[in-house]
Amino acid sequence: MGTRIDFNTDPFIHIRRELHQIPEPGFQEEKTQTYLLNYIRDLSQDHLEVKTWRTGILVKVHGYAPAITVGYRTDMDGLPMTEETGLPFSSSHQGMMHACGHDLHMSIALGVLTYFSETQPKDNLLFVFQPAEEGPGGAQPMLETAEFKEWKPDRMIALHIAPELPVGTIGTKTGLLFANTSELFIDLKGKAGHAAYPHQANDMVVAASHFITQLHTIVSRNVSPLDSAVVTIGKISGGTKQNIIAEDARIEGTIRTLSIEAMNLVKERIEGMAKGIEASFDCQTSIDYGANYCQVFNSEKETNDFIDFVKGLDDVEYYESPKAMTGEDFGYFLEEIPGFMFWLGVGSEHGLHSSKLNPKEEAVDVAIKLLINYLKR
Structure with a gap:
């Protein structure tokens, strides 16, 4: 059995390019929501229902003889970074980019939705256009809404692009796929002073430097070698001028672990080290863990069924994925729904x-046809 069906996926390359030009931050995806809604409303509405929540969208496709409801989730937001691809359809939003593939994710979802708006499925389908995956996290609050609960599916699936895999490759595994993740923001406050009189001040640049050095001992000296964890500091800021001793400093980073126990241990050690820094440098610290995402844990029955389906296809190749320290708030859906x-x-x-x-755009065709075949079985 191949993935070839009589369905033209070319328009969704154009859609991907248009979405690529309008990346927006989490819960600010107004242009993106408008674009998607305009497209969805132009589809046949014979067996569709649409609800909105904040900047997200839920589209229910009513089946002709439903036994279950299958949910398909796509994320919507972009990342705060300047695009350097040189593409003719590069981001038109300064300092924002679809650098995680959510433009492809959405165009693929629209392709699958379009097919089932024209060809009614047997079972109900729920297309979930979810905002704020990159932060502060849209999955968990969306799960708690009356809109989602009314249409809550019996099964939930999603995809994520993999730049390192060739087009035509589908990768997954049962069990743990993505890690537990947490943002990390640490603020230090001391006492400013003149650079010539360091003894009269409490230098937060020095304090932050010591703190960062200590943070990088947590994984090597506190987490079991048989477990996995990552503590990465991606940004440091402090001070105002070269001859003023810094009163404030800020450390920003991320924590990734393959177990909840390791996440709790890492946070406990960070908090203990913060108390030590306060004592050593006569300063105050505050810690904010920002967005916390639980692990993505694929349920065995549903995942094995999908793997068997993929292995039976002629023009895609199955790849058994290793665990990844990537973070994804889709894990919250899988906590409640297989x-x-x-x-x-x-x-x-x-x-x-x-x-x-x-990303190579040929993958859009691969994904749309793969998902159509999978969902219409």
Whole structure:
């Protein structure tokens, strides 16, 4: 059995390019929501229902003899970075880019939705256009809404592009796929002073430097070698001028772990080290963990069914994915609803969250036809 069906996917390349030009931050996806709603309202409405929540959209496709409802989720937001692809359809929003593939995710979802608006499925389908995956997190609050609860599916699936995999490759596994993640923001406050009189001040640049050095001992000296964790500091800021001792400093980073126990341990050690810094440098610290995402854990029955389906196709190749320290708030859906996430190969030289990410658009056709065949069985 192949993935070839009589359905033209070319328009969704154009849609992807238009969406690529309007990336927006989480819960600010107004242009994106408007674009999607305009498209969805032009489809046949014979067996469709549409609801909105904040900047998100829910589209229910009523089946002709439904036994279950299958949910398909796509994320919508972009990332705060300047695009450097040089593409003719580069971002028109300064300082924002679809650098995680959400433009492809949405165009694929519209392609699948279009097919089932024209060809009524047997079972109900729920298309979930979810905002704020990159932060502060849209999945968890969306799950709690009356709109979602009314149409809550019995099964939930999603995909994510994989730049390192060639087009035509589908990767997944049962069990743990993505890690637990947490943002990390640490503010330090001391006492400013003249650079010539360091003894009269409490220097937060020095304090932050010591703190960062200590943070990088947590994984090597506190987490079991048989477990996995990452603490990465991606941004440091402090001070106002070269001859003023800094009163404030801020450390920003991320925590990734493969177990809840390791996440709790890392946070406990960070908080203990903060108390030590306060004592050592006579300062105050405050810690904010920002958005916390639970692990993506693929349920065994549903994932194995999908793997068997993929292995039976002629023109895609199955790849058993390793665990990844990637974070994804789709994990919140899987905490409540059995299902899975899978990787879609897009063959880009540059990876996720790169300003030069350039997925091969042939993957849109692969994904749309694969999902149509899977959902119409």
